[in-house]
Amino acid sequence: MPDNDKRYTEHAENTEKHGKQKRKIHAIPLLPCFPCTNYFFRLLLYPLLAAPLGVFILYAFSQGWFFPAPFPETWTSAPFARVLSDPRTLSSLRDSLLIAFAVSLLSLVIGYPAARALGLRQFRGRQVVWLLLYLPTVVPPLAIGMGLNILFLQIGLAGTIPGIVLAHLVPTLPYVTFTLAGAFARYDEAYEFQAWVLGASASRTLFTVTLPMLAPSLAVAALFAFLISWSQYLLTLLIGSGRVITLPVLLFSAASGGNPVTIAALALVFLAPPALVIATTIRAPRDLSHNL
Amino acid sequence: MSRYIKTMTQVNLLNLTKRYPNQPAPVLKDFSLCVENGELVALLGPSGSGKSTLLKLITGIERPDAGDVQFDSVSILTLPPSQRGAVFMFQKSYLFPFLSVEENIGFGLKVKRAPRDEICREVGRMLDLIGLPGIEKRKPSQLSGGEQQRVALARALVTRPKLLLLDEPLSSLDTEVRLNLQEAIRVIQRELGITTILVTHDLGEAMAMSDRMALLLKGEIVAAGKPEALFHRPPSLAAAQFMGVSTFLNGRKAAGSLVTPWGALQITCVETSPSTTYAIRPEHIRLEKEPATNALPGKVTDCVFRGEYIEYQVAMGGLSVRARMPMPAPTFPHGEPVFVKLPREQLFEVAG
Numbered sequence: 218m219p220d221n222d223k224r225y226t227e228h229a230e231n232t233e234k235h236g237k238q239k240r241k242i243h244a245i246p247l248l249p250c251f252p253c254t255n256y257f258f259r260l261l262l263y264p265l266l267a268a269p270l271g272v273f274i275l276y277a278f279s280q281g282w283f284f285p286a287p288f289p290e291t292w293t294s295a296p297f298a299r300v301l302s303d304p305r306t307l308s309s310l311r312d313s314l315l316i317a318f319a320v321s322l323l324s325l326v327i328g329y330p331a332a333r334a335l336g337l338r339q340f341r342g343r344q345v346v347w348l349l350l351y352l353p354t355v356v357p358p359l360a361i362g363m364g365l366n367i368l369f370l371q372i373g374l375a376g377t378i379p380g381i382v383l384a385h386l387v388p389t390l391p392y393v394t395f396t397l398a399g400a401f402a403r404y405d406e407a408y409e410f411q412a413w414v415l416g417a418s419a420s421r422t423l424f425t426v427t428l429p430m431l432a433p434s435l436a437v438a439a440l441f442a443f444l445i446s447w448s449q450y451l452l453t454l455l456i457g458s459g460r461v462i463t464l465p466v467l468l469f470s471a472a473s474g475g476n477p478v479t480i481a482a483l484a485l486v487f488l489a490p491p492a493l494v495i496a497t498t499i500r501a502p503r504d505l506s507h508n509l
Numbered sequence: 510m511s512r513y514i515k516t517m518t519q520v521n522l523l524n525l526t527k528r529y530p531n532q533p534a535p536v537l538k539d540f541s542l543c544v545e546n547g548e549l550v551a552l553l554g555p556s557g558s559g560k561s562t563l564l565k566l567i568t569g570i571e572r573p574d575a576g577d578v579q580f581d582s583v584s585i586l587t588l589p590p591s592q593r594g595a596v597f598m599f600q601k602s603y604l605f606p607f608l609s610v611e612e613n614i615g616f617g618l619k620v621k622r623a624p625r626d627e628i629c630r631e632v633g634r635m636l637d638l639i640g641l642p643g644i645e646k647r648k649p650s651q652l653s654g655g656e657q658q659r660v661a662l663a664r665a666l667v668t669r670p671k672l673l674l675l676d677e678p679l680s681s682l683d684t685e686v687r688l689n690l691q692e693a694i695r696v697i698q699r700e701l702g703i704t705t706i707l708v709t710h711d712l713g714e715a716m717a718m719s720d721r722m723a724l725l726l727k728g729e730i731v732a733a734g735k736p737e738a739l740f741h742r743p744p745s746l747a748a749a750q751f752m753g754v755s756t757f758l759n760g761r762k763a764a765g766s767l768v769t770p771w772g773a774l775q776i777t778c779v780e781t782s783p784s785t786t787y788a789i790r791p792e793h794i795r796l797e798k799e800p801a802t803n804a805l806p807g808k809v810t811d812c813v814f815r816g817e818y819i820e821y822q823v824a825m826g827g828l829s830v831r832a833r834m835p836m837p838a839p840t841f842p843h844g845e846p847v848f849v850k851l852p853r854e855q856l857f858e859v860a861g
Contacts, residue, residue: 411603413590414568415617415668429607 270488276481300482305467310486313447313464316378317490320385320446321439327386328393328438335394336401350394353387361387362455369456376460384456385449389442396441400434444491518580518594518671518704520544520567525576527562536562537728540576544672547702549695551715551736553751554725560708564674567706568595580671591620596665597674600681602657604649610636610660611645617668635663638697655686662694666701673698673705679714691717712753716740724751741790745860749788755831756794757859758787758851767856771805771826775853786859793855794832796821796841797848804848809841823849 277297279289300306335346353361365384366375374380408430412422428435450465457466468483522542528535536559544550554560565571567578569590577584585593596617604613612619614635615628623631636642639659649657658678665673675694679687695718698705709715715722716736723733724747732739732748743749746757760769761784767774776787797804807825819838823830830849841847 405601405603407599407601407603408605410568410570410590410597411605411664412616412620413570414593414596414670415664416591416620417616418589418591421620426605430605432607 273481273484273488276477277485296478297482297485300479301486305462306464306483306486309462309464309467312378312461314490316382316385316453316463317443317446319378319382320389321442323382323386324389324393324442325397325435325439328390328397331390332394332397333401336398336404337406350391354391358388358451359455362452365452366455366458375456376458378461381453381456381461381463384452385446387452388449389445392441392445393438396438397431397434400431404431440494443494447491517546517702519546519582520672520704520706521577521579521582522563522567523577523579525563525566525578526574527559527566527571528574535574535728537566537573540728540730542723542730542733544704544706546704547699548720549698549705549707549718551707551709551719551722552725553709553712553715553722555710558725559728560725561676564597564676564706564708567593567672567674568597569593594668594671595674596668596670596672597676598658598661598665598678600677600679602649602654602661604657604660604664606649608649609645610647610649610652613649613660614664614667616664621668631667632663635667638666639663640693653686654682655690658682658690659693662697666697666703671704673703675705675707675709677709678707680709680711687714694718712751724748726751742857743788743859746786746788749859754788754790756789756791756828756851758789758828758856760785760787769805771828774803774805774851774856776856776858777854787856788859789851789856791820791831792818792833792835793852794830795850795852796823796832796834796839797850798839800848801850803853804850807847807849809843809845809847812841812843823847825849 275289277300278292278294280291280293280295331346331350334340335343362384365387369375369380369384374383408426409422412426413419417425448465449463450469453461453463453466454469457463464483464487468480468487471479471483474480520543522540522544525537525540526535527537540559540563542550552560552563562571566573569585569588573586578586580594604610605616608616611629611632614632618628618631632645633642636644639662641656641659644652644656644660649660652660662678678694679690682690691714707715707718719736721733722736722739724731724739726747731751732744739748740752743752743754749757758767758769758771758774760767760774762768762776765775767776767785767787774787796809800806805825807823807830809821810824810829811822813820815833816836818833818835819840821832821834821841823832832849
């Protein structure tokens with residue numbers, strides 16, 4: 218691992234040095250047969266990716282769209298508004314947001330020390346810790362969920378939001394820890410030493426130096442945790458025991474209900490927060506990135 | 510600068526020992542050094558000689574296994590790094606990239622909850638001191654390497670530290686910038702009268718900047734003293750090698766002369782130990798065409814033109830002697846037989 222880290226740092230330095238050249242390489246088309254291949258490739262790819270979204274929008278904002286008609290007869294936001302004002306949608310949206318934010322925060326709090334140790338320190342059993350952290354990504358979630366359910370039933374966490382938050386930490390922690398460990402491998406503790414000798418306490422150094430320095434990576438890690446928690450269906454269902462209805466659970470039951478308008482509107486609601494988060498953070502790292 | 514309160518600090522490092530786990534030899538062995546108030550002491554040593562570890566022990570980033578660090582005869586080992594009043598400056602500036610120059614310099618004062626107008630005033634004064642007024646609002650990434658180091662110095666000094674630690678602060682800079690900054694740091698250090706320890710592997714830098722020098726090898730001080738004294742008469746073989754001496758003559762003493770395998774040489778001091786080593790600085794060696802007193806025969810094997818001097822390598826038996834002849838110097842072609850003159854008063858004895 219130390220060799221890997223070193224290579225990573227060297228690579229980062231090289232990229233910094235030859236930034237311009239690297240960027241040029243990125244501009245080379247994916248299939249360099251014709252100059253316009255890249256353009257056609259995109260022309261096919263983007264509609265393919267956008268198609269399901271388009272169908273959702275068509276369904277959610279229309280009325281009376283039946284088989285032979287190529288497009289809906291009337292355009293209206295009524296079905297979307299109806300689904301959105303449904304108290305069940307609102308409460309599931311609130312629970313989903315609450316759980317996802319709590320999971321993001323807790324993942325950072327728990328993942329930070331682990332990542333710091335893995336990224337900055339050499340210690341006996343480091344490889345074993347990496348392996349243990351990888352495990353949740355390999356073990357089937359159903360097995361984890363069943364086991365946790367039995368445990369949580371005994372200690373009274375089953376069917377509660379804290380229980381679900383804890384369960385969601387299982388799949389989010391590996392991603393958060395890996396992302397932050399990578400950031401720490403490129404990090405230089407001497408920034409903290411500087412803050413200390415200038416009179417800053419350990420906690421002050423954390424908040425005024427370390428966290429701002431790592432802000433881009435922290436944002437990416439939090440985003441991972443948020444998205445994983447947000448789209449979590451199985452663990453929520455198993456631990457929530459039907460008492461906590463998050464958006465994915467509601468969407469699943471709607472999907473089995475078979476009303477395409479409701480499904481489409483719910484799917485759009487489900488898509489909105491991640492889309493919003495990605496849209497805002499996609500620019501953030503560029504603003505926050507420093508010459509580390 | 511009259512308003513700058515001069516901090517009086519004598520620093521005492523007593524028998525410091527530090528060993529890292531999984532390493533057989535300790536990084537520092539029973540290391541003792543006293544730095545007087547306002548003095549600049551340079552620690553000269555190759556990488557891995559324990560220089561940086563020493564600074565970490567003084568600032569409290571690492572704990573020593575044994576020994577004590579005292580400021581004005583009071584142990585500071587129990588204090589956390591933030592309360593020791595020892596600041597450092599590294600090869601890299603480590604300016605906080607997300608803060609402006611002003612915020613960087615003011616960091617130490619802000620942490621101490623100084624009023625805003627005082628921070629502003631002190632930052633302005635520091636920028637004047639380092640010769641970069643008016644760059645308050647810039648980001649570190651907009652500064653050159655030399656400017657970054659100057660700002661790092663200002664950030665370290667604004668808190669009025671008891672001790673300034675410089676860890677190879679100039680080794681990543683271009684020669685010209687480096688020489689300028691050497692002078693600037695020296696002037697500021699004298700002006701503020703701040704006790705300073707400079708760690709470097711550059712002999713020229715150590716000599717140009719320090720009041721006193723200590724040569725460090727494998728965690729131990731090999732020799733210490735004034736730069737001039739150490740340069741001209743290094744006491745030991747290791748110290749002499751440090752100071753750029755490469756000619757060592759082993760021999761036996763007999764009645765005011767040194768009998769070497771290459772011939773007998775007149776020497777000044779006569780001591781009792783019969784077999785001994787004498788050394789001479791490369792710039793004191795002269796090459797002659799004709800035989801002379803204290804001249805041994807040899808053959809020129811290499812010649813490098815260095816501008817201010819020409820450097821010759823002369824093979825003398827199995828020994829290769831380096832001689833620096835200041836310009837203008839006589840030219841000797843490759844393979845020319847010459848006489849290597851070792852002036853009697855420039856030969857000095859070195860201990861094993």
